[in-house]
Amino acid sequence: MAGADKKKKIAVAGLASILLVAMCVAVAVGVTRKSGGGDVGSSGNNGGGSSGSISASTKAVQAICAPTDYKETCEKSLSNANTTDPKELIKVAFNVAMENIGCVLKQSTLLKEAASDPSTKDAYSVCEEVLEDAVEDLKRSADKVGEFDVSKVNEYVEDVKTWLSAVITYQETCIDAFENVTGDNGEKMKNLLQTARELSSNGLAMVTDISSILSSLQLGNLGSRRLLSEEGRELYFKDPTDYAPGEEPHYVKRGRRLLSAWRANAVVAQDGSGQFRKINDAIAQVPKKNKNTFVIHVKAGLYKENVIVPKGAHKIVLMGDGPLKTRITGNKCFAKGTKTFQSATVAINADDFVAKDIAFENTAGPEGHQAVALRVSGDRAVFFNVHIDGHQDSLYAHTYRQYYRDCSISGTIDFIFGDSLAIFQNCKFIVRKPMNNQACMVTAQGRVDPRSQGAIVIQNGDIQAEPAFLATKPAIQAYLGRPWKQLSRTIIMQSNIGGFIAPEGWSPWMGDFALDTLYYAEYQNRGPGSDLRRRVHWKGIRHINAQIADSFTGGRAFGGDYWIRAAGVPYVPTLMRV
CATH class of the missing domain: 2.160.20.10 (Single-stranded right-handed beta-helix, Pectin lyase-like)
Known part of the structure; x- marks a missing residue:
């Protein structure tokens, strides 16, 4: 009886996984729909200004997708965004990627339950951990874009680029976990993550391109601060606990090893x-x-x-x-x-x-x-x-x-x-x-x-x-x-x-x-x-x-x-x- 129950469990997990694959692929196209916002290409009675608005939105999507390596995936993922604001389009792109990786996480859980050998189960455990981290990084990237302050553009862009780079690394880590695992589970996960990897790469391309545009316009504090002399002399810095409220970290005399004072x-x-x-x-x-x-x-x-x-x-x-x-x-x-x-x-x-x-x-x-x-x-x-x-x-x-x-x-x-x-x-x-x-x-x-x-x-x-x-x-x-x-x-x-x-x-x-x-x-x-x-x-x-x-x-x-x-x-x- 135990063997029959196990086979039934695997069969159910397999059927559910097939359905989730379809859902994950659909996420890239459908998640950008917003209630009350109207769909791009809809023929509702929106008046004469609607087509102009839609046209402008489409052009904005094409522009923000221009620097990406997966343009078709990019444009499909933003096809219903209905906005011309680059910041909002980037946030939508991040949300699509989050939804897609969420689907992959559900799929990974089902496949883990269906796996019969410990090595495969451990590989799916790694995937669960790192993909959850990837979702978290996409979320904080979206939050950072929403808080965008042109006076701190360098800090903002570098943070988001770092976190999106991590999203891509986490997905690669998931695939790497299947190295030397028997069967086709590694290939399944690689195929399942394909859209997520394209969406993540596209997000990084968008942010990188915005960084170069802002840099060319010389907006904000874009140059890295030269913190030491050109001679490259070494300095030590104050213990963070020694600063007064609101005090900016600054140099102290060389040779004072303040870490010991923490x-x-x-x-x-x-x-x-x-x-x-x-x-x-x-x-x-x-x-x-x-x-x-x-x-x-x-x-x-x-x-x-x-x-x-x-x-x-x-x-x-x-x-x-x-x-x-x-x-x-x-x-x-x-x-x-x-x-x-x-x-x-x-x-x-x-x-x-x-x-x-x-x-x-x-x-x-x-x-x-x-x-x-x-x-x-x-x-x-x-x-x-x-x-x-x-x-x-x-x-x-x-x-x-x-x-x-x-x-x-x-x-x-x-x-x-x-x-x-x-x-x-x-x-x-x-x-x-x-x-x-x-x-x-x-x-x-x-x-x-x-x-x-x-x-x-x-x-x-x-x-x-x-x-x-x-x-x-x-x-x-x-x-x-x-x-x-x-x-x-x-x-x-x-x-x-x-x-x-x-x-x-x-x-x-x-x-x-x-x-x-x-x-x-x-x-x-x-x-x-x-x-x-x-x-x-x-x-x-x-x-x-x-x-x-x-x-x-x-x-x-x-x-x-x-x-x-x-x-x-x-x-x-x-x-x-x-």
Whole structure:
């Protein structure tokens, strides 16, 4: 009887899923209808002015869809919007995408119930989590557009572009979860997400185009603020808790390390000298949708727990007693049946997170394959004097904006990967010994949309190898990176590159995949591995000048970097003097 019930459940889920697919496709066309607004093309008795209004609305739709890559999907999704206001049309486009992803979420739940093996169920679980996040980002993008203030255009546009880039990354993360899963479930999800991916890409294109139009008209504060001198000197910033109400963050004298002065809201200690013995218990005290800085001091010790900073637990500052004293470890890994996305020892899902003087480690070893030490899926994250240790996939710089300063990241294969806009200043990248017959890649960037903010930028870094790697005979091949996705983008500049890096510099992923479409650049690097004469000659390899290199510095690439200044860490928003 149990077997018959299960077959009946699967059959019902399958029928419902077919109906939901049809609904999701229809959403793109029908959701823009508004009661009382009239439909474009209707023949009601609206008077002589109606056709003129409809014509103007149609032209407005065509204009706002002009920069998109999926124009037919765009125009269909806005066909009943009945407005000429670009801001309203963009909000409608976001709402259509939200409705469509909502349909996909319902479908994913049904398919998860029908799945028979744990790996497939886990893949659908990843989809449920990341697609809910995608809907949330579309919602806050729509809200931001609705609040648009021309005097803050740069901040507004950069926020929305970041969040829409994340929506696209989340959809790609859902599809990636089906890697190595048997059956056609991955292909089903890819097909189901096709319209959502087109709608999300279109939304990003609209916002990017509006940004360029406003820039050409020189409206508002469009230029990035040059926060430090042209010499690139370092400054430290005041602790946010030291500011008077309404006071703008500003510079203090160099050398004053004010992060140490932050007052702890909670103390974690294994010896019982704090309020908590586990880090997750302290995080649980942070209010939902938190708006105030919440400092958690984690005293010296080895904490064996998988730490999750949940969505909404914003503005957490996690402070240790030093990365050699305060360490968080876990060993979840792909080899033991855990999806890469779910394997992180520490997962950051909230905005405005800061970590200082602490270490995150995945101890699964090279035989664990994909095993993440730190996954960052929150916007405006800052890491200062943090160690991130693992082997394959150590740091999942997943999405949004991220800044790393004076950090150490170790690993073997693709040990910094993801599709965030991540800038690393003065960081060490330590290549470790892999398993036999494996090569090492420092980066594997995952951009899939040409307008996405995603990039890995290494500035004044030190790319080195551990002794065990260097002692191996024959020598192990190591590369700066390889293209995980079609538009992979990585810039390494003003950095020291060790001589163990292969002279070719970059490794292909599979055959000629992405070699023409990637964006890899090196600028003003030094060290025995920085010689460009024997580098690969792919179409995607770029030779950049100072102006282009400067566009990838924090003061330019982030658009607004107030969040780094507020974190009270050393920071250079320009090219550096090295």
